[in-house]
Amino acid sequence: MQGQIQPRGRTSEGSQSVEEQPKEEKAKPPISDYKIITVSNDTTFVDTTLTIVEDYRFNYLRKDRFELLPFSNVGQTYNRLSYEFERKNLLPEFGARARHFNFFEVEDVDYYRVPTPFTELFFRTVFEQGQVLDAFFTVNTSPNLNFSVAYKGMRSLGKYQHILTSTGNFRATVNYYTPNEKYHLKTHFVSQDLMNEENGGLNELSLEQYLAGEEEIEDRSRLDVNFEDAQSTLFGKRFYLDHRFYLNGAGETENFFVRHKLNFSDKEYLYEQGSAHELFGPAYETSGLRDETSLENVYNEASLNYSSDLFGEIGFKGGLTNYNYGYNSTLDLETGYIANRLKGDIISVGGNYAKTIGDFKFHADGMINVSGDFEGNYLQAGLSYSLLEDIRTLVTVSTSSQAPNFNFLLYQSDYVNYNWQNNFSNVSTQKLDFAVVSPRFFNLNVEYTRMANYAFFGLNQENQVRPMQYDETVNYVRAKAEKEFVFGKFAFNNTLLYQKVLDGASVLNVPDFITRNSLYYQDHWFQKALYLQTGFTFNYFSNYHMNAYDPVLSEFYVQNQQEMDGFPRVDFFFNGKIRQARIFFKLEQVHTLLTGNDNFSAPLYPYRDFGVRFGLLWNFFL
Known part of the structure; x- marks a missing residue:
């Protein structure tokens, strides 16, 4: 009988000892048993395949960057080539949005359920003196209790003066349910610090040398920058809890369940500079500048839900938010009094509904603030x-009304021009989205967005960066199509995006056309011990008035003085998969070996030169 202890030595005549008998290999669990669960309970499983999509995601963000234009160093910010205005927030968001691309929000943290311990290691080279490493481990100590821990660290010196980046993202999660499946819990803790040295971009002389392609500045560290004594850092800590209790146990046809969510988060943005620079105007301090902005936010939500085959799923919810944003001192300026804090409590109520009838699936979700200093609502169906x-x-179809981000409403700085307190109207957004998803034929997404009171950073008559609000309507449409053609061992993957700002083009600048095309070869080599993909990826966007970057705010602002040329980006890649390890080798900007490089990620900030990058993604199943 299995599990019974057998004596050592000889057994019956002609039989072998237990030590000599061949061991039975334990069957490995299928890959589909290694579950990945999102905060909204969508479930997938670990993917160990090598596809062109995995190549697109093999970068610092570990996301597809089709609509983003990276700066010259890994870990810096990204300029947006397109926008998806998806608003489901009832309160203003924290500022310094240019530093948030690698910031793990609630929806970015996944939970797990695995039959054996699972480890994933991500490694990739950077530009000078550093690397990116993302290490992840998860284990189920019992079938219904899972723990995971992960740390993503990056350091890169960069090719230009004073653009060192150093970031860290720690995540820990727990996923638990009781044996009778009546109680479910998901919780996580994250701690993050994202630091960038700031240099203000190329100065006037270096800009001329860069555009002229002078031979002596092929070593980019020879180019002078505007300053070399500043850095910006975004800090964040969050504890999140999402748990629910089912009356009849999860998965039953008819059920009542109550749900509670707690989100306690603390964010801080810090800009430090050794001495004031004329690029940002006059300053109250000549040296030791330090701008520190913080936000503490506690959100509790309770809901009561009912589900059945007849009625679908119906939920009613209420939320309480306590927020505290601002600074440690008030300012009494000639132009007016600037407070130090925006704080208070917000009470909100809402509901959700979902129903499946045959091949039709309907869902709706909405919420509104009913008490507090900020009005806000959203409805999505x-x-x-x-x-x-x-x-x-x-x-x-979605509609929302939300106050602009906190740094539009209140900001304090050692720079005179970066102090304001505004009473802006809510940004009102309506959006219509139509999508077709077909792995066999094509994927198509068409969006129409209408916004009133659109808030943005722009330049005033004195050429100073200020928060602004557009008093007319912005109408924006975009269409995105994806299709791959396969010809034997060759494939041609295409992503095309066309967009147009019908009204409000002076405040929302985007290129009309963006494309990405990959032509590659794929096959098994060495008796199927190696699976490889190799080929070229071509990216291009058309000319447009590219947004400029402000390091004091860590925000992009609208500029309409200089139209930047669109430019191609051509990469050669050679990727391979050996068992559970995927190896990535890439020659970035390979075409610049022939054409040179005089392109920009933002005004004054050059785009990346030719570079050789290497990395791997390794999965371990114990």
């Missing part, structure tokens, strides 16, 4: 329909 087994359509 969607209907999906499966035309065929591999063709699904989805229509989503």
